[in-house]
Amino acid sequence: MQEELLVFDLNDLLGEEVFGLPGFLTRLFSFAEEYGISGNVWQHYIVYRLLLDENPYSLRAELGRTTGTLAALARRDIEVIADYFDPEFLENNCPIAAEIAAYTPMSPAGSLMAKRVRNLTGILAGLGRPAEFLDALTEEYALRGAGQMGAFDAFTFLAEGGKASLHPVPAVDRRGLGHLVGYERQKDELIANTAAFLKGRGGNDVLLYGDAGTGKSSAVKALINVFPGKKLKLIEVNRDRYRDIPLLLDMLAPRGFFCILFLDDLSFEESETDYKYLKAFLEGGLRRRPPHIAVYATSNRGHLVAEQFSDRQDMTYTGDVHRSETLEEKLSLAARFGLKVFFPAPDGEAFLEIARSLRDRAGLALSDERLESLLKQWQLAGGRRSGRMAEQFIRALAAETPAEQEQ
Secondary structure (H helix, E strand, O other): OOOOOOOOOOHHHOOHHHHHOOOHHHHHHHHHHHHOOOEOHHHHHHHHHHHHOOOHHHHHHHOOOOOOHHHHHHHHHHHHHHHHHOHHHHHHHOOOHHHHHOEOOOOOOOOHHHHHHHHHHHHHHOOOOHHHHHHHHHHHHHHHOOHHHHHOOEEEEEEEOOEEEEEEOOOOOOOOHHHOOOOHHHHHHHHHHHHHHHOOOOOOOEEEEEOOOOOHHHHHHOHHHHOOOOOEEEEEOOHHHHHHHHHHHHHHOOOOOEEEEEEOOOOEOOOOOOHHHHHHHHHOOOOOOOOOEEEEEEEOOOOOEOOOHHHHHHOEEEOOEEEOHHHHHHHHHHHOOOEEEEEOOOOHHHHHHHHHHHHHHHOOOOOHHHHHHHHHHHHHHHOOOOHHHHHHHHHHHHOOOHHHHHO
16 A cells, blocks of 8 residues: 655555556646657656645745744655656566656657756766655755746736636747847946845836837846746736735735736726726735735836826915825826836937847848838828837738849
C-alpha cells in the first residue's frame, strides 16, 4: 500500500497501478505533446505537477521561508516521491517503459514552462539523496514561484460571486522595449521605476498618457521581457473589475511575486463613477496595499476623466480662489500616480525614422527616398502620425510585390 503524502498533492500518481488506470497514459502523452516534452515523460510529469502544486510548503518556499515542522513534513513527502521518480519504478511497473523513458514529441518544447520542467528534471535526475531533491525544488520555488503564477508571466483578472481568479495568457508578446522606436527618455523612466519596484525600493504607480498608437501599452507589456527571471507578473484588470480590486489584493498579498496591475486605455466619461473605486485603491486608507503590487495605467487623456462645463457650475468665489469640488475630485485621480510619462505623437522626422526601422525589420528592399514618398502618401490618406500607423503602413507594403512597391 502506498504511503500517503501529507504536503504535496501527488497522491493520485503514487502506486504501482498508476500506469494501468484508464486514461492515464493518454493524459501523460497529452502533457508531453502540449509542452513538447522529450525524454523521460514520467519524470517530467512528476516535476510538472510539483511545480504547479500550490501547497503550504511551496507557497512559503516562494517567499523564502523553509523552516519548521512544515519543512520536516515536506522532506518526508519527498522521500516517498523520490522513489517514484527513480527510473526503476517506471521500468518495473509500466509495460511501455522504454517508449515513455525516451519519448519524442511531434513538436519541440517552446514554452517557458516546458523549459523550466526540462531543466529541473535534469537537475533532480542527477541528485543522489532526497534531501538534495527537496533543496533543488525549494530553490526553484524561491526563484520562480509555485503554481500557476510561477508558470506564466501575464494574466487577466476575473471576479465572480465574491471570488477572484487569474487566467493565464499563454501567448505573451516577447518583444522588448527595443522594438519601440524612439521615446528613449520615456523608456528609461519606465525601466528605472520598475527596477526600483523590483528591488523593494518603492517605485511609483505609473500613468503613461498621450496620443493614441504611440506605444504606451506596448511599453508596459514589454516589461516582463525586460526583467526576465525577476518574478514579475503583469495582470490586466479591465474597467468593469475595478470595484473588485480588493479581492485581487487578497489573492496577491501572500504571494512572493512583484505584480503590476495593468489598466489599459484608462478613461472615464462624465456619467461614469467607477473612477472612485480606483481612486480609493490608489489612495490607500486603512487597507494597506502590499509593497509588491504596483499600478501601471495607459490613457489618451492626461486627466483621465472627461471634464465638462457643467462641472464648473458649483464654482464659488472666496478671495482670490476659484474652486469647483466636482472638478477637483475628477482631476485628482491622475494626481494619484507618482510617475506620469507623456508619449507625444512623433514629428515628421521621428515618424520617418520609425518607418525606416520597421522597414528594415520586415526586410523590405526600399530606398529611403521611395519609403519617404510612399509614407507621405499613406499619411495623407490615413491621418495622424503614430507608431501604430507606421506598422500598418509597413504591413501594407509587405503585402505588395516589389514591383508594386517601386511604382
